[in-house]
Amino acid sequence: MKFLFSRYALMVAISFGMLVPVAISAWLAGVHGQMRVKELAMERSELQIQRSTKISAQIASALQQLGSLTSAGPCSAVSIRKMRDLVMGMNLLLDVGHVSDNALMCSSFGSEPLEVGEPSYHSPSGHLIRINASHPGVEGVPITMTTDAWTGFTTLVHPDTMLDFTSHKIGETHGLVGLNSGVPIAVAGVFDDRWLPHIRSASQGVVSVDGAVLAWKHSDQYDYSAFASVSAYGVEGMVRQTLLVLVPVGLIAGGLISVAVLLFLRNQSSMPSLLKAGLRKNEFFVVYQPIVELKTGAWVGAEALVRWRRDNGEMIGPDTFIPIAEDSGQICEITMRVLELIERDAAQLFYGHKGFFLSINFSAQDFANPLVIEKLDSMVKHLRIAPDRIHVEATERVFMDLETTRRNVARMREIGVKVSIDDFGTGYSSLSHLASVELDALKIDRVFVQTVGTNSVTSSVIGHIIAMAQGLKLKIIAEGVETEEQAAYLRQQGVELVQGWLYSKPIDAVTLRAGASSGMDRNRDEVPESTKEKDSSQ
Numbered sequence: 001m002k003f004l005f006s007r008y009a010l011m012v013a014i015s016f017g018m019l020v021p022v023a024i025s026a027w028l029a030g031v032h033g034q035m036r037v038k039e040l041a042m043e044r045s046e047l048q049i050q051r052s053t054k055i056s057a058q059i060a061s062a063l064q065q066l067g068s069l070t071s072a073g074p075c076s077a078v079s080i081r082k083m084r085d086l087v088m089g090m091n092l093l094l095d096v097g098h099v100s101d102n103a104l105m106c107s108s109f110g111s112e113p114l115e116v117g118e119p120s121y122h123s124p125s126g127h128l129i130r131i132n133a134s135h136p137g138v139e140g141v142p143i144t145m146t147t148d149a150w151t152g153f154t155t156l157v158h159p160d161t162m163l164d165f166t167s168h169k170i171g172e173t174h175g176l177v178g179l180n181s182g183v184p185i186a187v188a189g190v191f192d193d194r195w196l197p198h199i200r201s202a203s204q205g206v207v208s209v210d211g212a213v214l215a216w217k218h219s220d221q222y223d224y225s226a227f228a229s230v231s232a233y234g235v236e237g238m239v240r241q242t243l244l245v246l247v248p249v250g251l252i253a254g255g256l257i258s259v260a261v262l263l264f265l266r267n268q269s270s271m272p273s274l275l276k277a278g279l280r281k282n283e284f285f286v287v288y289q290p291i292v293e294l295k296t297g298a299w300v301g302a303e304a305l306v307r308w309r310r311d312n313g314e315m316i317g318p319d320t321f322i323p324i325a326e327d328s329g330q331i332c333e334i335t336m337r338v339l340e341l342i343e344r345d346a347a348q349l350f351y352g353h354k355g356f357f358l359s360i361n362f363s364a365q366d367f368a369n370p371l372v373i374e375k376l377d378s379m380v381k382h383l384r385i386a387p388d389r390i391h392v393e394a395t396e397r398v399f400m401d402l403e404t405t406r407r408n409v410a411r412m413r414e415i416g417v418k419v420s421i422d423d424f425g426t427g428y429s430s431l432s433h434l435a436s437v438e439l440d441a442l443k444i445d446r447v448f449v450q451t452v453g454t455n456s457v458t459s460s461v462i463g464h465i466i467a468m469a470q471g472l473k474l475k476i477i478a479e480g481v482e483t484e485e486q487a488a489y490l491r492q493q494g495v496e497l498v499q500g501w502l503y504s505k506p507i508d509a510v511t512l513r514a515g516a517s518s519g520m521d522r523n524r525d526e527v528p529e530s531t532k533e534k535d536s537s538q
């Protein structure tokens with residue numbers, strides 16, 4: 001079952017790790033593609049209007065200059081010379097000439113009449129527009145002709161001049177449409193008549209029409225609108241381009257996430273088997289943190305703290321492995337190992353140190369396990385010490401169910417050991433709850449001790465905990481004392497026992513014995529050298 005679960009978890013981890021970033025990349029590519037296409041269509045309609053405005057300016061100038069040739073005939077030698085000069089000076093015009101009776105009578109090319117047909121439409125500004133006219137210089141190309149309706153003078157513009165300001169791809173269209181006439185003047189691509197109502201609806205805009213994005217902009221001087229459209233095909237192209245960049249990035253990120261998740265899962269799943277091997281190979285040992293009488297500085301007891309050094313030298317802290325041992329049902333084996341180790345050290349610690357006590361951490365499962373209770377009982381008997389020199393520490397979680405708590409505490413009383421509540425304030429114990437169970441001591445968690453002298457919102461909590469414990473006549477042990485200021489505060493509040501780095505870090509049994517024997521009046525400077533050296537036992 002476990003195996004199946006881990007296979008399943010691995011598959012989920014890999015799929016999750018790989019697919020999510022790719023899916024996000026695809027979604028981002030889609031969004032980015034849509035935005036890019038919109039921008040592209042708008043850019044092109046803007047460029048189109050700029051180009052058309054320049055052409056219109058040259059047309060207007062040319063027609064005005066030709067119109068002033070009133071004395072000479074429209075196709076006189078003087079006029080044709082003028083036409084040549086104009087064409088030389090105006091880069092956007094293919095030719096200029098004169099139209100009469102639907103024929104180009106003369107132009108800068110000469111005066112050979114050429115049929116040009118009926119105008120496509122009349123513009124509101126008084127021009128006759130032909131959009132498919134021909135010209136002898138560029139046969140087969142539809143030329144746009146603009147003729148002054150009064151004078152007959154005419155300009156001719158090549159379609160490339162109007163449209164070739166940008167590259168043109170399949171599915172893309174751009175060009176110019178007469179606003180009043182609705183006639184497409186010049187178009188690169190295919191003009192869709194459904195665009196016209198949109199183009200006429202506002203002076204500029206962007207809409208989606210049948211999967212294509214259409215942008216347009218009206219000229220503010222002339223009777224036309226520029227437009228550009230990029231089709232769904234263009235969007236796909238953009239998406240593909242973006243995906244080409246994002247998917248590899250997504251895959252790399254996905255790969256890294258998968259590796260991290262796999263390593264985490266492997267670590268988690270292998271921890272119980274490592275714990276099992278650690279127990280078999282005796283990789284656990286115990287260190288002791290002195291419990292100090294605040295008034296005298298004497299080391300009056302110690303808390304036993306388990307340590308795990310793997311055979312490869314790696315140290316794993318109890319905060320990491322105790323919760324896993326609790327979840328995997330291995331905590332009782334660890335506690336029994338700790339009891340054996342304490343029993344081995346006990347001769348050093350108890351004999352010759354009257355009243356010295358040892359605290360041992362118990363998890364909820366330890367209280368429910370007859371083998372652990374039996375082991376505790378037999379340890380106390382073997383040591384031939386007063387049983388109350390052993391204190392069992394249990395966290396608040398152990399005390400949550402009142403009935404079980406009463407039963408467990410009663411069993412401890414039978415053995416004769418004392419019971420303290422550990423890490424008080426971090427769990428759910430209430431005052432009434434505590435009052436109904438016969439406890440001996442309360443350990444204030446270091447998170448509260450460390451608020452002393454700070455302005456944190458929880459800094460007042462410690463005062464309440466102390467007052468409450470005193471009200472219940474419980475012995476108080478404050479954990480995690482690191483500064484003189486914290487010690488002074490606790491002393492002033494009437495706390496008798498403390499534990500913390502201000503006095504000593506956890507140390508081995510030999511160092512503890514030396515410290516407990518050496519006159520007891522110590523402060524940080526007077527901690528034995530050996531204590532400082534043992535910092536690595538943390």
Ligand SMILES: Nc1nc2c(ncn2[C@@H]2O[C@@H]3COP(=O)(O)O[C@H]4[C@@H](O)[C@H](n5cnc6c(=O)[nH]c(N)nc65)O[C@@H]4COP(=O)(O)O[C@H]3[C@H]2O)c(=O)[nH]1
Pocket residue numbers: 289304305306317318319322335338361362363422423446479480481482499500501502506
């Ligand atoms: N920052 C700071 N820390 C200080 C100071 N003084 C003491 N400590 C640390 O605070 C923890 C006190 O133990 P705990 O609250 O019972 O918290 C213990 C206890 O809940 C659990 N644990 C340790 N040994 C055992 C064991 O044998 N059995 C069980 N069930 N749990 C254990 O693991 C927890 C962590 O133990 P450790 O890592 O040894 O961490 C210890 C100790 O090294 C200080 O001044 N400053």
